[in-house]
Amino acid sequence: MFKNTFLTILIAGGCFLASGQEAPLSTGEEGNIYQKIYNAPLVTSTKQATSFEKLRKEKPLLLGLIFTRCSGVCNPFLLQLKENLQFAANNNSVNVVVLSFDPRDSITDMNSLAQRLDLENDLQWTFAVTDSILPLIQSVGFSPVWDSAKQQYDHDAFLVGINKDGYITKKLIGVRSANDLSLLISSVNNIFSPTYRLPGTNALFSCFNYDPTTGKNTPGLGLLFIALPAVVTVLLLILLSYFNAPKVG
Amino acid sequence: MQQNSILLLFLILAALATITFLYIYLSSKNVELVKQGMENPLKKRFWFLLILFVVLSIFASVTIPKSPYYLFADETPAKVVHVSAMQFAFIMSENAIDPKRPSGQAIEVPANGLVEFRVTSLDVNHGFAIYNPEERLITQTQAMPGYVNRLRYxxxxxxxxxIFCLEYCGMAHQGMRASFIVK
Amino acid sequence: MESIKSKKITAVWIITILTLFVVSIVLGILMRLNQGGVIEQTPVAFYVNMTTHGLTMIGIWFVAGMMAVNFLLQRYVKTSHTVNILALVFTVVGVLMLWTSTFIGKFHAGWTFLYPLPFKIMWAKWATPVFYLALVVLVVGWLIWCLSLIAQILKKYSISQTFAWQHFKKNPKVETPPFILISMITLVGITTCLIAAVVLVALTAAEYFSKGAFVNDALLMKNLTYFFGHTIANEMLYLGLAVIYELFSEISGRPKWKTTWYVAIAWNFTLVFILTAFFHHLYMDFVQPEGLQIVGQLASYFASLPAAGVTVFSIFIAVYRTKINWSLPNLLFFIGTAGWVIGGLGAVIDATISNNVVLHNTLWVPAHFHTYNAMGNVLFSLGFFYWFATLDTEKIYSGKGTKLILSLLLIGGIGFLLAFYIAGADSIPRRYSNYPPELAAGIPLATMGAAFATIYLIGILIFFFNISKGCLKILSSPSS
Known part of the structure; x- marks a missing residue:
């Protein structure tokens, strides 16, 4: 009887979870990892010429690729990034470069974007354009497609982590959670975790969940099943000793 | 090689154990009735335990930091190789492998450069063991479905x-293999 | 004391175990011959033999320890004859179902049946459920047996007395006999790992019946598999030790061993270490957090402290410069202890994470566990069988017979094990039906292993023949 109920709960839980985890496996994120980013010359909002090499030597970088005339994902992507960054772990260990991939964008366009986002005076954020965008986007594996009917680029929200040595350590495609951002920040700081889980494979009873804010594993539901045999044994012992207590005297 | 010293250490320890047992056994033959048994057994037991404890603790503190999880953790790899194990083959690629359309390529890695293998499985548990040109096992990790293990070397x-599969995975397990070139 | 009834069932147990043992050794020899290229079997036939060999061996040496403990426990408490018979029936039925799934259904997922391999059908479709049902029959039968023995012990001793906690203080009022302490510690450990098997089977069944809606986590299933598999393989050794604690001094004509404070502490620690050491099976799964890996190494290391410091040392003290009536059973106990220690050394080396990288799943693994089984636990049980078969009769073997049996077992055992150790250090994988050209070094070693295992088998057959005669005599004696 108990076993049947138990199984029903298990199966119901499984169904619930299976329906909730349809996230497709994004293989794009796994490309170009540990390759060097193209050292494009940059023009920043202060009109100063600089380059990736100079910027990344100060601090590891998060590179967001956008264009200012975007009517799609760019604005929500940047707003979400700004908000997530405030709550992410080690958020001071990185700088953010927002770079336009649209040759039509000038540094003035970028400055007004920074103003709209209320980030023009934030030293952590750099808004920039470059005259060699093609080799740069190739080096990070980003491929926007021009849609002439809409007069828009068809593209993903694209955030790249670059460590101090200029290597791509991790990419995030799509608007993502603060947790994923923390993982990205850990990776550009070369914090190594010997394992990770494939997206969309979070089983209900996983034993551990990696928490990037602390860099530690937190116990998952599955761990209960490993502890269960010991708990049941202790309970059985108590029960058996209660019903079989040696008669005194 | 590490394996040779392991075998040697084991044989020495096993010989020592055998000699001890043999010595104890022989001491029970031809016993004079006057001198029976062990003197101060509790004290000897205490020393025996203490020495064993110290030896094991030293051994643990020396070997634990050499665990593979800590190796090359703070370096940036020169190359990433994605590995998807499946019954009964390894698919290896420099790019990420799509589990729905897995396809691989020949792999070449630089000598003396840090290589990171990202190992997972598309079906059951497999092993991912790397053998050097002298057919010695040099490092390994498991390929577990749903998880990616990052092995650096x-x-x-x-x-x-x-590469041989070292986790039993079914009827053609012994034939599951791959190779790559170090240049 | 031991009644005729309990002697009869014990005699049946012994004959059953030795019969299954001979069959399983033959399967093992066939595997080594196939690897050596002497005979040619299909890989499926090889892996069927491997699966059957593994689970049958684990099963029989587990029940060998259990039935010996059950028999000797009657010196202290009353045990249930019905449950003993029930356990025998469940074991035989379970083994027959297992053999049906492997030999007829060709199920060959290995005795560890690591999830999700049993779901990837490469055999008759019905074989997977039959295999799991066999497992359920065995586990349920053994669980009832364990709990029944624990209940009987608890009728006489309070729970703290069974763990000898009163011995932590000076001058305890009641003494817990060492046999009760060790049996209890071991039975509790066995209960825990059998429940782990129940959880494992329940999760598997949930996935099986949900038709894909529920999918298990591979890491959880692997942890549960070794919680069950490693622990039961380890605990059966401790059942053998309980028998040694009870019988070694008795057979040797020495005073009985007593429980002291350090014996009590050591065995309580043993329980904790045994239940956490299984983590060492997951060293190469980097997904398991490092903390647990280190727990695995430390538990595996320090499990040897109470074992060596208390049990082995006690045997040294009992023997050192002491007049002993040496005969086959106490020689088997003594040699078995040496085998246990040497196998333990191989195990500690392998349980070191930085060594495990080059030893994991090589033949080093079967090397060390065959050492403390074939040259350890099996000898403990054989010692008990011999003692039991000669309870009411004269001794079976003269000095010469004893020497013959021991020489065959020692020469066969050591040669067979060396082939494993050398191959393991030479990076030859375990569980390979045939070796590819690169691993050809494994081929002559496999043939050598088979040859020496045959010598071991001859020793076992001679022993089996003589012991069965004693057992059959007990069976044919009048019931009252």
């Missing part, structure tokens, strides 16, 4: 390295 000698 620096290959000093150029040559063809072989």
């Amino acid at each position: 620096k290959f000093s000698e150029p040559g063809t390295y072989k």
